[in-house]
Amino acid sequence: MVLDEAATSRADVPAAKTKKQRQTEVAKHRICDAVVDCLDEFGYAETSIKRVQARAGVSRGALTHHFPSKEEMMVETVERLLQPARPKSGVLKASSAEKDLLKLWARVVDTKEGRALVEILVAARTDKGLHARISPGLSRYNDGFNAEVVRLYESVDLDDGDVATLWTICRVFLRGLHMQERFDAKPGHTAKIMKRFAEIIGPHMRPREVE
Amino acid sequence: MVLDEAATSRADVPAAKTKKQRQTEVAKHRICDAVVDCLDEFGYAETSIKRVQARAGVSRGALTHHFPSKEEMMVETVERLLQPARPKSGVLKASSAEKDLLKLWARVVDTKEGRALVEILVAARTDKGLHARISPGLSRYNDGFNAEVVRLYESVDLDDGDVATLWTICRVFLRGLHMQERFDAKPGHTAKIMKRFAEIIGPHMRPREVE
DNA sequence: ATATAAACAGAACGTTCGGTCTGTTTCAAG
DNA sequence: CTTGAAACAGACCGAACGTTCTGTTTATAT
Numbered sequence: 001m002v003l004d005e006a007a008t009s010r011a012d013v014p015a016a017k018t019k020k021q022r023q024t025e026v027a028k029h030r031i032c033d034a035v036v037d038c039l040d041e042f043g044y045a046e047t048s049i050k051r052v053q054a055r056a057g058v059s060r061g062a063l064t065h066h067f068p069s070k071e072e073m074m075v076e077t078v079e080r081l082l083q084p085a086r087p088k089s090g091v092l093k094a095s096s097a098e099k100d101l102l103k104l105w106a107r108v109v110d111t112k113e114g115r116a117l118v119e120i121l122v123a124a125r126t127d128k129g130l131h132a133r134i135s136p137g138l139s140r141y142n143d144g145f146n147a148e149v150v151r152l153y154e155s156v157d158l159d160d161g162d163v164a165t166l167w168t169i170c171r172v173f174l175r176g177l178h179m180q181e182r183f184d185a186k187p188g189h190t191a192k193i194m195k196r197f198a199e200i201i202g203p204h205m206r207p208r209e210v211e
Numbered sequence: 212m213v214l215d216e217a218a219t220s221r222a223d224v225p226a227a228k229t230k231k232q233r234q235t236e237v238a239k240h241r242i243c244d245a246v247v248d249c250l251d252e253f254g255y256a257e258t259s260i261k262r263v264q265a266r267a268g269v270s271r272g273a274l275t276h277h278f279p280s281k282e283e284m285m286v287e288t289v290e291r292l293l294q295p296a297r298p299k300s301g302v303l304k305a306s307s308a309e310k311d312l313l314k315l316w317a318r319v320v321d322t323k324e325g326r327a328l329v330e331i332l333v334a335a336r337t338d339k340g341l342h343a344r345i346s347p348g349l350s351r352y353n354d355g356f357n358a359e360v361v362r363l364y365e366s367v368d369l370d371d372g373d374v375a376t377l378w379t380i381c382r383v384f385l386r387g388l389h390m391q392e393r394f395d396a397k398p399g400h401t402a403k404i405m406k407r408f409a410e411i412i413g414p415h416m417r418p419r420e421v422e
Numbered sequence: 423a424t425a426t427a428a429a430c431a432g433a434a435c436g437t438t439c440g441g442t443c444t445g446t447t448t449c450a451a452g
Numbered sequence: 453c454t455t456g457a458a459a460c461a462g463a464c465c466g467a468a469c470g471t472t473c474t475g476t477t478t479a480t481a482t
Contacts, residue, residue: 020428020479027429043337045256049470061431070470122333125393126254138394162407169384169408176387182336183349196373197380201411231449231458238459260440272461281440429478438469448459 028066028076031056035077039116044123049073074120075133081117082141092152098202101170105194109174110181118178145171153205166204173197239277242267243288250327255334260284285331286344292328293352303363309413312381316405320385321392329389356382364416377415384408 034056038047049070053063067073091107092100108114121138124131146164155162181190245267249258260281264274278284302318303311319325332349335342357375366373392401 018480023429023479045334046337048468050468059431060433062429064471065429065431068471121394122390123256125390126257131394135394165404165407168404169411172387172391172404172408173380173384174387175390176383176385179333179336179386179390180383183332183342183346193376193379193383196376197383200380200415204411229450234449234459259438261438270461271463273459275441276459276461279441423482425480425482427478427480429476431474431476433472433474435472436470439467440465441467442463442465444461444463446459446461448457450455450457452453452455 032077032080036113036116039119040112044119071130078120078134079137081113082137097205098198101198105174154208156204156206243291246288247324247327250330251323255330282341289331289345290348292324293348308416309409312409316385365419367415367417
């Protein structure tokens with residue numbers, strides 16, 4: 001949904017001229033989409049190459065050709081997931097921190113792509129190789145996110161550094177909520193907790209005056 | 212550290228009279244300790260039976276004898292982990308919610324046992340069989356925890372239900388912080404975030420007057 | 423038009439996993 | 453003392469995994 005067809009054409013790369021290049025791009029796109037599906041549906045441990053292959057509808061050879069290893073496949077998937085999830089993409093509107101936080105949960109975190117990303121993150125905690133590969137991109141994303149929120153908000157209690165801290169707290173909470181969601185069958189429960197949290201942390205930030 | 216040698220003797224079960232029973236208890240204890248070690252050190256995915264066996268210093272046959280399946284092994288480990296982690300054990304003192312929260316993090320969550328428990332929890336999200344087995348114990352623990360905090364605290368803003376909600380938020384946050392800790396190399400960072408969070412949510416609860 | 427390399431297909435490989443199975447030793451009840 | 457079951461030891465098994473390898477097709481550069 002975030003990575004729809006339109007996204008392919010508006011790629012930052014010179015847009016794939018030759019047919020072979022287009023083939024490759026399409027194949028990789030299909031495969032990474034399948035990875036996201038599998039991660040969301042089965043979790044990292046159960047996302048085997050065979051399963052991805054079947055879901056993507058490509059042969060074993062094709063998959064191996066584009067991604068020589070599973071790690072490679074995951075790395076590229078993470079990069080694709082990180083790209084549209086940027087706060088720049090317009091999720092944060094700075095009407096109020098409380099509203100933005102709820103929006104961030106609903107539109108970014110609590111989505112198929114958000115859940116898939118967390119699956120990889122969780123796996124990377126204990127997989128050193130994977131961790132090393134995705135760390136740079138993750139840091140870049142976090143830095144960009146922090147810069148964005150500092151630009152949009154100011155702390156009620158302290159300095160600008162506190163805004164970054166507060167949003168880090170929010171990110172940590174959202175990740176924790178993610179874990180809990182897979183346990184709690186009750187659907188309303190998560191929303192209730194999310195709402196109360198936003199209510200509590202929201203007042204500690206205020207939107208900056210537009211210049 | 213929570214499950215030290217002393218803990219073995221003060222068991223709630225009639226304390227294992229016959230030698231065979233004692234042997235079994237010792238073996239199981241050694242194995243579950245090894246499971247905890249491996250989970251903390253390598254994560255769930257890398258915690259194979261072979262690894263546990265090696266760490267515990269028992270033969271494959273012995274391990275299989277006491278735990279016919281890996282799932283069985285994990286279930287018993289969870290039960291042992293949940294036992295001493297009870298809030299009843301005296302972690303919460305109700306001097307202030309802020310202090311109790313920091314204590315909860317340092318003495319329960321951010322320990323070898325706490326990390327091991329989260330590993331199993333995370334794995335159980337996508338492992339239906341394991342999930343079904345540990346759910347009851349987990350619910351019991353959560354209920355006990357909620358009852359305890361409601362007994363100790365009252366909400367500043369709302370009713371008693373809110374106290375449970377607030378502490379659920381805390382638990383969610385702690386779980387999220389756990390994830391983040393394995394990424395952030397900087398040691399002080401986690402403590403800083405933890406402190407700020409406690410500072411924010413603490414004032415929403417107040418200790419009940421002692422009766 | 424032809425050569426070359428990429429895209430693709432699928433068989434084959436070695437490893438590791440969890441589980442089972444066959445023995446041997448040790449304890450305790452009768 | 454004998455007997456049976458539990459504690460223990462380790463070999464064995466089939467399945468699944470990720471990777472590697474050998475072909476075949478297809479597109480593009482010369």
